Amino acid sequence: MEVRAVAKYVRISPRKIRLVMDQVRGKRVEEALNMLSFAPQKGARVLKKLIDSAVANAEQNSGLDVDTLFIKRIYADEGPTLKRFRPRALGRATRIRKRTSHLTVILDEKS
Numbered sequence: 524m525e526v527r528a529v530a531k532y533v534r535i536s537p538r539k540i541r542l543v544m545d546q547v548r549g550k551r552v553e554e555a556l557n558m559l560s561f562a563p564q565k566g567a568r569v570l571k572k573l574i575d576s577a578v579a580n581a582e583q584n585s586g587l588d589v590d591t592l593f594i595k596r597i598y599a600d601e602g603p604t605l606k607r608f609r610p611r612a613l614g615r616a617t618r619i620r621k622r623t624s625h626l627t628v629i630l631d632e633k634s
Contacts, residue, residue, distance in 0.1 A: 525595065526585055527629045528577035533569055536622040537599040540566035544597045552578055552592040552630065569626070570597075577630050587632055595631040599624045 533540070543566040547555035552574060559571040574594070581587040602623035608616045 524585055524587065525629050525631050526577055526581040526587065526592075527627060528573055528580055530569065530573050530576075530626040532602050533624045533626055534621070535566050535569060535624055537601050537624045539564070540569065540599045540624055540626065543567050543570055544599060547574075547594055548597050550594055551633070552589065552594065555594055570628075573626055573628050574630075577628050581630055591632045592630045593633050594628060596629040597627070599626050601625070 543559070543562060543564050546562070547558055547570065550558070556571060556574060559567045559574070578589055578592065581592060582589055602625045604623065605621040607619040607621060609619050611617050
């Protein structure tokens, strides 16, 4: 039985968070949380919180055993981009794109 958790409009670019996701994809939940708690990236804190939420969903809603859970799928989709402008030389302006992400993690039981 699959359990999912979603975090939307997270203020980190999908490209940066996918680098952290690749490290924990397919791992047991306990091992993934341990790795993320020591990772220096900003995305590690966000993913740790998301996986904790998925574990809580599994425990509360589905009654699954937390020790048997592993990360079946984890992915980041692109959210809306906030557009800002920075002044440049000779009265010009450059667009700054502040990207957001929609994160999804799906946990399943190891049989």
